[in-house]
Amino acid sequence: MIKIAPTYLAAGMLGALALIFGIGAFRLGFWGDDGPGPGLLPLVVSLLLVPMLVLVLREPLPPDETGFSAGPLSAIVLVLIYAAILPRAGFVLSTLVMLFTWIRLFYRQGWFRSAACSASLTVLGLVIFNVLLKVPMQLFPDLQ
Amino acid sequence: MIEALQKLGYGLSLSFEPANLLYALIGSVLGTLVGVLPGLGPVTTIAVLLPVTYHAGSPLGAIIMLASIYYGAMYGGSTTSILLKVPGEAASVVTCIDGYEMAKKGRAGPALAIAAIGSFIAGTLAVCALALVGPAFAKFAVSFGPPEYFALALFGLALSATLSGGSPIRGMCMVFVGLLLGLVGVDTVTGVERYTFGIMAISDGIDLVPMLMGLFGLGEILHNLDNRDGSSLVASKVGRLFPSREDWKESTGPIFRGSFIGFLVGLIPGGGAILASLISYTLEKKISKTPEEFGRGAIAGVAGPESANNSAATASFVPLLTLGLPGNAVTAVLFAGLLIQNVQPGPLMLVKSPDVFWGVIASMYVGNIMLLILNLPLVGLWVQLLRVPSWILSPAILLIAIFGTYSLRSNFVDVGTLMVFGAIGYVLRKARLDAGPLIMAFILANILDTSLRQSLLMGDGSMAIVFSRPISAVILAAAGIVVGAQVYKYFRGERTLGEPESIT
Numbered sequence: 329m330i331k332i333a334p335t336y337l338a339a340g341m342l343g344a345l346a347l348i349f350g351i352g353a354f355r356l357g358f359w360g361d362d363g364p365g366p367g368l369l370p371l372v373v374s375l376l377l378v379p380m381l382v383l384v385l386r387e388p389l390p391p392d393e394t395g396f397s398a399g400p401l402s403a404i405v406l407v408l409i410y411a412a413i414l415p416r417a418g419f420v421l422s423t424l425v426m427l428f429t430w431i432r433l434f435y436r437q438g439w440f441r442s443a444a445c446s447a448s449l450t451v452l453g454l455v456i457f458n459v460l461l462k463v464p465m466q467l468f469p470d471l472q
Numbered sequence: 473m474i475e476a477l478q479k480l481g482y483g484l485s486l487s488f489e490p491a492n493l494l495y496a497l498i499g500s501v502l503g504t505l506v507g508v509l510p511g512l513g514p515v516t517t518i519a520v521l522l523p524v525t526y527h528a529g530s531p532l533g534a535i536i537m538l539a540s541i542y543y544g545a546m547y548g549g550s551t552t553s554i555l556l557k558v559p560g561e562a563a564s565v566v567t568c569i570d571g572y573e574m575a576k577k578g579r580a581g582p583a584l585a586i587a588a589i590g591s592f593i594a595g596t597l598a599v600c601a602l603a604l605v606g607p608a609f610a611k612f613a614v615s616f617g618p619p620e621y622f623a624l625a626l627f628g629l630a631l632s633a634t635l636s637g638g639s640p641i642r643g644m645c646m647v648f649v650g651l652l653l654g655l656v657g658v659d660t661v662t663g664v665e666r667y668t669f670g671i672m673a674i675s676d677g678i679d680l681v682p683m684l685m686g687l688f689g690l691g692e693i694l695h696n697l698d699n700r701d702g703s704s705l706v707a708s709k710v711g712r713l714f715p716s717r718e719d720w721k722e723s724t725g726p727i728f729r730g731s732f733i734g735f736l737v738g739l740i741p742g743g744g745a746i747l748a749s750l751i752s753y754t755l756e757k758k759i760s761k762t763p764e765e766f767g768r769g770a771i772a773g774v775a776g777p778e779s780a781n782n783s784a785a786t787a788s789f790v791p792l793l794t795l796g797l798p799g800n801a802v803t804a805v806l807f808a809g810l811l812i813q814n815v816q817p818g819p820l821m822l823v824k825s826p827d828v829f830w831g832v833i834a835s836m837y838v839g840n841i842m843l844l845i846l847n848l849p850l851v852g853l854w855v856q857l858l859r860v861p862s863w864i865l866s867p868a869i870l871l872i873a874i875f876g877t878y879s880l881r882s883n884f885v886d887v888g889t890l891m892v893f894g895a896i897g898y899v900l901r902k903a904r905l906d907a908g909p910l911i912m913a914f915i916l917a918n919i920l921d922t923s924l925r926q927s928l929l930m931g932d933g934s935m936a937i938v939f940s941r942p943i944s945a946v947i948l949a950a951a952g953i954v955v956g957a958q959v960y961k962y963f964r965g966e967r968t969l970g971e972p973e974s975i976t
Contacts, residue, residue: 334902341899342649349652352667363933364925366659366666369917370652377648383641383962396902400694404895407690407870411891415884423874427867434697435863445864453871461527463879 331395339381346381350374399434406430418468419458423450480603483830487838492536495528496835499537500842503544506872508551508854509865515908516692517545518805519684520869522812523876531813532831538809539832540839542802543595546785547843550587550778551854554580564781566749570766570773577769581713584851586723586771587778588844589715594731594779595840598786601735603833606822609794613819616795618926619938623947625920628797630954631740632912640958643909646900650910653678654917661925673885680808680914682877682889687907688805689873690890691897693866713851719771726756726776734783738799739790745800748784749777786836793817793832797916801908804915812880 349370356367410426427446431437437445457463486492502524507517521541528534553564554571567587574583616624629651633643656667657677668675715723730752737748756776757766766773788799796818798804810817815828822829877890900907931937938944 334899335904338899338903338905341896342645345649345652349655349667356664356666364928366662366664369921369924370655370666373648373651373655377645377652380641380645380648384639384645387639387641393902393904397698399697400898403694403697404891404898407891407894410874411884411888414887419875423871427871430867430870431863435866437863441863446867449864449868449871453875457875457879461524461879463527463875464882465878 330401333389333393333395335384335387335389335393337396339385342377343381346374346377403430403434406433415466416470418466418470419454420450420467421469423453476603476607477600479607479826479830480600480833483827483832483834484837486532486827486831487536487834491530492533492835492838493842495533495537496540496838496842497846499525499540500544500839500846503541504548504551504843504850504854505544505857506869507545507548508857509548509869514542514545514549515801515805516688517548518542518802518809519681520689520873520876522681522685522805522809523879525809526812526880531815531828532835534813535810535815535828535832536835536838538806539835540842542785542806543591543836543839543843546782547588547591548854550591551584551851552858554583554587554774555855555858564749565746566753566777567774567781569753570768570770573767573769574771574774579712579769581851582715582719582771583774585713585848586715586719586775588848590723590727590730590775590779591782592840592844593727594734594781594783595786596837597728597731598735598738598783599833599837599840602786602789602836603830605739605790606794606829606833609790610819610822613795614823616819616943617941618923618930619941619944620947621919622923622927622938623944623951624795624797625916625923627947627951627954628791628799628916629909629913629920630951632800632909634954634958639904641962642905646905646907646909647913650913651917651920653683653910654914655921660918660922673883678914679881679886679889681812681880682886683893683914684805684808684911685873685877686890686893686895687897687900687911690870690894691901691907693870693873694894694898695901696862696866713848715771722770722772723775726752726772727779729755730776730779730781731783734780734785735787737780738784738787740799745781745784745788748780752776752780789832789836793821793829794819796821796919798912801911804908804911807915 353367353371353374356370357365358368358371359365406426406429410422414422424446427449428442431445432439432442454465454467458465458467487496502521503517506520507514518538518541522538525534525537525541528537549564550567550571553567554575557568557572571583571587574580629647633647634640654677656674657665658675659666665675730748733752733755734745734748737751738745740747753766753773753776756772757763760766760770760772762770785802788803791797791799792803792807796816798807807817810832815821815825815832873890874887877886878884880886897907900910927938928935938948
């Protein structure tokens with residue numbers, strides 16, 4: 329469990345976004361010889377976003393907004409790792425491992441059930457998308 | 473009027489071709505299949521299934537499938553509202569009140585049937601009204617210039633921020649974030665790359681579909697992990713399916729009144745469906761001879777709101793198809809679906825591709841018919857689906873989201889985008905920040921940016937042109953009233969802290 333209020337984390341993320349876009353707007357230029365430039369709207373929007381975030385932070389937090397539980401955070405890490413290894417490992421192995429971990433870790437199912445379910449779902453997904461819908465997919469690891 | 477109905481007939485003749493009926497069948501089944509799962513409303517369902525429509529043989533087939541998924545998802549949401557008291561979307565909250573009470577009394581069957589039949593009648597009336605109103609709107613909109621589009625985009629953003637539910641300040645935050653993200657990519661006016669940081673994959677902008685699927689689909693899956701228990705949901709007994717004569721008598725009026733209210737309210741961009749179902753419920757309770765029955769399982773409390781909800785959903789296509797402006801999160805997702813098929817909604821759609829325009833309208837009707845003839849007999853199957861344990865459903869939906877995203881362009885970057893926006897969607901959801909306004913602003917960002925700059929050029933650097941043209945001035949005044957009312961409420965201390973009504 330991470331004890332940071334989601335509102336604070338979200339406000340921090342969005343504040344950083346406003347900062348990046350605001351600074352970038354100066355580089356893009358918000359007014360040129362031809363009139364309004366590509367940085368005009370990003371600058372205006374960034375400047376409007378900051379006071380809104382301040383108002384959000386001033387709102388009292390509801391008592392149930394205590395933090396993030398470990399389950400979804402581990403799931404985020406899992407899917408990000410999956411996305412990172414997918415181009416190298418291919419769909420079969422990476423999906424199988426990811427789904428197995430998902431069922432075993434987050435739903436506390438036994439080894440056999442987790443393996444059977446992840447294998448069935450992976451095969452079914454590949455049959456639908458790769459075989460029936462003819463989506464070109466890299467199935468196995470790229471060893472080159 | 474006769475011309476409009478003739479063209480609608482032409483659209484229907486295209487939609488009733490066997491291949492298109494097959495797409496309607498597949499869409500309806502898939503839409504209900506995913507939409508019936510608790511926590512997955514129409515936005516999530518359409519977002520998750522969007523890539524599947526890409527593989528339909530023709531643009532019209534894909535659009536028909538999309539419309540069928542939409543109606544299937546809406547019906548799926550009503551099913552969970554009635555059987556489990558779990559609304560799939562904000563608009564179904566009202567259905568929960570009496571629908572669930574009916575289910576507890578063993579009358580889930582008539583409640584589900586009247587929801588489907590009421591939706592079908594409302595959909596039929598709304599499609600006819602859309603066929604009449606749509607072309608008139610489009611003709612009017614052809615004369616719009618950059619100042620009018622700027623004002624319209626601002627109006628749409630103001631409404632989406634304030635009517636999406638929850639705190640309007642949070643809604644506005646999401647609008648601003650959506651605008652910033654929507655500006656990533658090549659600037660259409662100067663050709664300069666904005667905020668791409670040299671990443672080739674986003675030089676044309678962040679792709680809408682993986683972002684949608686991340687924010688709504690994966691975000692929802694992650695959020696559901698907070699409440700997992702691995703067990704199946706015990707569904708109520710459906711009982712006899714078809715309504716009795718007494719049920720019909722009590723439902724006919726609410727269905728027609730709900731259809732009328734729904735269409736009028738649904739034309740307002742921002743949050744038509746929930747407002748329509750609330751107004752319908754309040755009205756039915758007020759004019760009922762037995763108002764004390766409302767909240768205890770009155771069938772009129774299901775028939776009216778469900779009809780209003782469906783009618784409003786159809787009416788929300790008017791601003792989408794005629795102005796190119798999505799009025800709510802669902803139409804924003806459908807907008808993405810149309811873009812995938814190279815169909816650009818807007819005033820010129822009726823002129824440039826009338827077959828698609830009428831095809832879209834007709835496809836909604838086909839989706840409605842398919843829903844009625846397919847879903848009612850299959851109610852038992854949907855109930856069985858609710859008994860499938862979440863440890864199977866959760867990874868299955870995750871798999872559909874991943875493979876579906878990849879299948880759009882066979883691109884691994886899209887899978888990465890899905891995961892990143894899934895994480896963002898989860899954090900936003902936990903922070904009670906509704907992603908609906910973000911998506912709408914994301915779509916409107918380029919319209920707003922281009923029309924703002926073109927207006928400034930037209931006015932020699934002054935925005936006075938927006939105020940001096942009557943249409944843009946009126947729209948801008950309306951936007952000002954919407955924002956002003958919310959600011960006034962906020963500073964009077966009426967801050968909303970509740971959970972945002974989920975539009976997913």
